[in-house]
Amino acid sequence: MSDGxxxxxGKCSLPSGPCFTPDAPSSxxxxxxxxxxxxxxxxxxxxQLMGFVVATVGWVLGxxxxxxxxxxxxxxxxxxxxxxxxxxxxxxxACIFRHGNGLDRAIGCQSYSxxxxxxxxxxxVAQILLPxxxxxxLFSKAAIIFALKNMYLSKxxxxxxxxxxxxxxxxxxxFCILAAVxxxxxxxxxxxxxxxxxxxxxxxxxxxxxxxxAALMAFLGSCGLFxxxxxxxxxxxxxxxxxxxxxxxx
Numbered sequence: 001m002s003d004g005x006x007x008x009x010g011k012c013s014l015p016s017g018p019c020f021t022p023d024a025p026s027s028x029x030x031x032x033x034x035x036x037x038x039x040x041x042x043x044x045x046x047x048q049l050m051g052f053v054v055a056t057v058g059w060v061l062g063x064x065x066x067x068x069x070x071x072x073x074x075x076x077x078x079x080x081x082x083x084x085x086x087x088x089x090x091x092x093x094a095c096i097f098r099h100g101n102g103l104d105r106a107i108g109c110q111s112y113s114x115x116x117x118x119x120x121x122x123x124x125v126a127q128i129l130l131p132x133x134x135x136x137x138l139f140s141k142a143a144i145i146f147a148l149k150n151m152y153l154s155k156x157x158x159x160x161x162x163x164x165x166x167x168x169x170x171x172x173x174x175f176c177i178l179a180a181v182x183x184x185x186x187x188x189x190x191x192x193x194x195x196x197x198x199x200x201x202x203x204x205x206x207x208x209x210x211x212x213x214a215a216l217m218a219f220l221g222s223c224g225l226f227x228x229x230x231x232x233x234x235x236x237x238x239x240x241x242x243x244x245x246x247x248x249x250x
Contacts, residue, residue, distance in 0.1 A: 045148070048163065051231025052144050055170050058224020059137035061217050062177045066130040069095045069109065070212030071184050077207050087202055088212055091126045091180075094200060110200045118195045122187045126180040130218075133176035137225060140169035144232055163232045170229030177222040184215050 065071075069090035076087060086097040095109040112119055114127045147162035193205035 047231055047234050048144065048148060051228040051234070052141070052148070053228075054224050054231065055137070055144075055228025056141065056224075058221040058226075058228060059134070059141065059173070060221070061224060062130070062137065062173070062221030063134045065177075065214045065218035065221060066091055066126075066134070068212075068214035068217070069093050070214040071126075071218075072188055072215075073210050073212045074202070074206035075208045075210075076203060087206070089123075089194065090212075090214060091123060091130060094196065094202065096201065108201075110196075118197060120187065120192060120194055122180075122183040122192075125183055129176040129180045133173040133225075136169045136173035136176065140166045140173065140225075140229070140232075143169060147232070163234075167229040167232035170225045170232060174222045174225035174229065177218050177225070181215055181219045181222065185211060 069088040071091060072089040074087040074089060088095045093109050093111040096107050098107050114124060143162050143166035147166060150162060188209055188211055195204055196202045
């Protein structure tokens with residue numbers, strides 16, 4: 001430049017005044033080019049992936065527990081109706097086990113449905129909530145996969161929306177499973193009986209009962225879905241992608 005003319009400082013053509021400079025260079029499509037390589041992005045991505053893994057394990061545990069019979073374990077003394085000492089009552093079936101040689105062997109299972117009149121209220125509720133939790137967890141997985149894709153493509157707003165939806169669905173599924181587990185626990189503590197039909201060869205009440213392994217599995221599944229959902233909510237609008245005004249020195 002000639003003497004007396006204004007010098008160009010940085011990205012501004014004027015000697016003073018506001019200059020808008022993005023924190024990260026933009027790519028050809030307008031998305032931040034360095035977002036996918038920044039430490040902040042990598043931290044968010046790792047947390048989202050960790051939440052995905054934890055929620056997936058929880059979803060598998062909750063779905064698997066629904067098909068098992070070991071929600072309540074009944075101990076029954078030998079009677080004219082039942083010679084075995086162990087029975088398991090689940091969400092969809094009850095199984096009788098015979099104890100011998102240190103092992104419990106299943107000798108028969110009887111299935112029941114939501115429409116059977118003898119099924120107690122806690123099992124009725126579990127038959128609704130557990131399938132609902134499975135569906136909610138499945139939609140949550142689809143939403144977080146969509147969010148991870150948008151995160152990689154640096155589509156910030158879509159990532160935030162999808163992560164929030166995934167978190168809400170995962171936590172809702174967690175509460176559905178937890179409600180079934182808690183009601184099952186309360187039924188055991190109050191020693192509620194079940195008026196099974198005679199074909200089941202089960203008494204109205206056992207001599208003693210306890211929580212089975214399937215209920216514990218469902219509880220762990222509920223925890224996985226809950227903490228995975230919290231991890232989904234960790235994604236926030238990245239402050240480093242905004243444009244800030246700066247002023248150049250005169």
